[in-house]
Amino acid sequence: MLSRVAETLYWLSRYLERAENISRFIEVSWHMTLDQPGQEECREWGALVSTTGDNSRFFERYNATTKKNVISFLMFDTEYPNSIISCLRAARENARTVREIISSDLWEQINAFYHIIEGAGKNQGHVYENPYDLCQQIKLRGMMLGGIGNDTMSHGEGWHFCRLGRFMERADKTSRVLDVKYFTILPSLNYVGTAYDDVQWAALLRATDALDAYRQEYGRINPSNVAEFLVFSREFPRSVLHCLGVAQRSLHAISGTPMGAFRNRAEQILGQLSAELAYTNIKSVFDKGLHEFNDQLQIEINRINDAISRYFFGYDPEEFKEAG
Amino acid sequence: MSFSGYDIGPFYDEMFASPAEPRDGTRLMVEKIESLPSGELKRRQRTAEQALFDSGITFNVYGSGEGTEKIWPFDIIPRIVDAQEWYWIEKGLKQRIRALNLFIDDVYHDQKIVKDGVIPGDLILTAEGYLKPCDGLNPPGHIWAHVTGTDLVRDEKGQIYVLEDNLRCPSGVSYVIANRRLLKRTFPEVFTASRVKPVDIYPAKLLDMLYSIAPAGMRTPVVALLTPGIYNSAYFEHSFLAHEMGIELVEGRDLVIQDGFVCMKTTRGLQRVDVIYRRINDDFLDPKAFRKDSLLGVPGILEVFRKGRVAMANAPGTGVADDKVIYAYVPKMIKYYLGEEAIIPNVPTYLCWEDSARKHVLDNLDSLVVKAANESGGYGMLIGPVSTASERDVFAEKIKSKPRNFIAQPALGLSRSPVIIGDGFEGRHVDLRPFILYGEDIWVLPGGLTRVALRKGSLVVNSSQGGGSKDTWVVDGPEEDSDTERDATLMTQSQTQDGSGEYAEQSC
Secondary structure, X not given: OEHHHHHHHHHHHHHHHHHHHHXXXXXXXXXXXXXXXXXXXXXXXXXXXXXXXXXXXXXXXXXXXXXXXXXXXXXXXXXXXXXXXXXXXXXXXXXXXXXXXXXXXXXHHHHHHHHHHHHHHOOHHHHHHOOHHHHHHHHHHHHHHHHHHHHXXXXXXXXXXXXXXXXXXXXXXXXXXXXXXXXXXXXXXXXXXXXXXXXXXXXXXXXXXXXXXXXXXXXXXXXHHHHHHHHHOOOOOOOHHHHHHHHHHHHHHHHOOOOOOOOOHHHHHHHHHHHHHHOOOHHHHHHHOHHHHHHHHHHHHHHHHHHHHHHHHOOOHHHHHHHO | OOOOXXXXXXXXXXXXXXXXXXXOOOHHHHHHHHHOOOOHHHHHHHHXXXXXXXXXXXXXXXXXXXXXXXXXXXXXXXXXXXXXXXXXHHHHHHHHHHHHXXXXXXXXXXXXHHHOOOOOHHHHHOOOOOOHXXXXXXXXXXXXXXXXXXXXXXXXXXXXXXXXXXOOOOOOHHHHHHHHHHHHHHOXXXXXXXXXXXXXOXXXXXXXXXXXXXXXXXXOOOEEEEOOOOOOOOHHHHHHHHHHHOOXXXXXXXXXXXXXXXXXXXXXXXXXXXXXXXXXXXXXXXXXXXXXXXXXXXXXXXXXXXXXXXXXXXXXXXXXXXXXXXXXXXXXXXXXXXXXXXXXXXOOOEEOOOHHHHHHHHHOOOOEEEXXXXXXXXXXXXEHHHOOHHHHHHHHHHHHHXXXXXXXXXXXXXXXXXXXXXXXXXXXXEEEEOEEXXXXXXXXXXXXXXXXXXXXXXXXXXXXXOEEEEEEEEEOOOOOOXXXXXXXXXXXXXXXOOOOOHHHHHHO
């Protein structure tokens, strides 16, 4: 497969997954503010901006983290490259350059998806009042595109690059969802262990569509169990460990390297990270600090991404020689 | 909606022979349209437009910045061509493309046609599309123009002429296929009853042609379509064709020359490419041979082509025959190479480099259409009857300073076809671009692209200048229905949860 095409497919699915996850972030924050006693709207929404890691970009153009400003920033801001509309635009531009590779259905639905958000952007007032409907729609569209990709593309190299991108992105975003909770509770530790705390952890599970699956496994909401589920579950399709496992299988399917071995840098770092997670438990995560753990995780994911780019996308004879 | 008030005007109408008298082959369509409940036709038009938008079938307009993406206007009333007329067109096009290929091959070898005094050698050497580096090239089978999109027009009397040959990288065929798919959804009833020749086979025919020119000894050649990239106005078509043929869509930056072969950069290293359907203009194809500043092409590709290690469709250098001065000599070429009279005539053309013709042109600027010899896409033209005196002065000066670069033709009253305007039908001028493939033999896509000048009175059909398109049907006369054999294969029912279904019962 052409390197350029592989890169395009990889980013196409990363952007789609990113758009879907940002809508999940907005939804969880919105739920949290509705349950929030008192008027601390700005803090809740500010926490959301912090999880994106793009605080400085936000304050370049907005003065306060009001609901309206944050939703506008994350959903409709065309100047902000990680907003939903920017992600969808980028996804669509990527899709356009590989239209001959992806299925017609996939292309048409990506195109339609973009037009829906573009249309919603022309009438934002309703979204600020009630972001739920649009967030739901984005989430469902995102999942539908995943399904169309799975059911209409041959599960060959191109599909594996899509899946690699999608699950790398998802691993990163699940760890950031956990961070929403961290940034929210940080200023007021006195909530910890209250009924209100439970509500927030439940909202977090809901944002990752994990509430039902979690209940079947653990029953009661308990912070340690929630974090354990979202990081270490082997079966739940949004948990970090599961995502890295899927990404790893696709990476090895692409290169033909047997699992458990490595022939390039990306395989090496991803293998190390997966193994490390597989042999860690939630207690040591909390000992280290949930946020610090997540931060480290995100840094590792970025390193894997860089290694994938160098090896597969930027055709460089040296990388291939090194790989032997 | 009814055609009762439809005015065919002083033009040849493609649908009606006279008011209320549909031409052969169009009657069924006219009846269908008139029988639709009020509002239904416009609803179908809107549905078709929405489908175009959803599928992203758009084109880019140069120089208008952000939001450059537009749907190409589409009118759902098809332009119908009678089969008898079509066979004549097909024959004429095959004759023409055969002669043109012999001419191009001659230009880059012995130039016998110059030595025999049929065409002045100067005209060839000064044609913008003539490329010195192509001298002595031997493309497979000596075929240079594998894909051609000849523009045909019809005058008031119903005579069809060739307007342009478009031997370089003609575009528009994707719209032919997309329009047809759309129209099948729009008028399924009429399709069932008419015998419309299919166009969906084009990509398969194109791929056959590309395989046929592969360097000898290939098992399964690797074929790629070379595009300038997403910002090219025809990018949709490049992507569409690559997708339909299942070949790689590559950009210049995806290709390198390695050990004397063209290779593409893949996730597993370099892979050799054997055949390139290139949609990059000659100028930009190889910065080593042609334009030095091109970033779109592949440095050194012409040398690989010269050695026969890669095939290209079309071969570089075909543009020499797209020059409008050279065009004027095509009937003579047909006579010279084939010993035949041209079947489809040229539009009568005055060559301004000839003194007597130039005088005539300068004296009659207000009734002629003047064209720059090397421009296309409707640019660089003076349409005399609708020009101002100062525009004519500007062109008169241009002609006098560079007579070689200008030709003039009578302003043809192009034929018209009805389009939906508001709540009724109005006639708009149309042309026709059939597509011709030349590999082991010559094949003409039945129909082609009908472009329509949607602005009232306009004669310019180009998409960049307010043109739209229509589906084009080549309709055969009625024939006996052969579709009586039903598929009699026995089907095994699907199983359901409660264990019903044929297979489950048998296995119990």
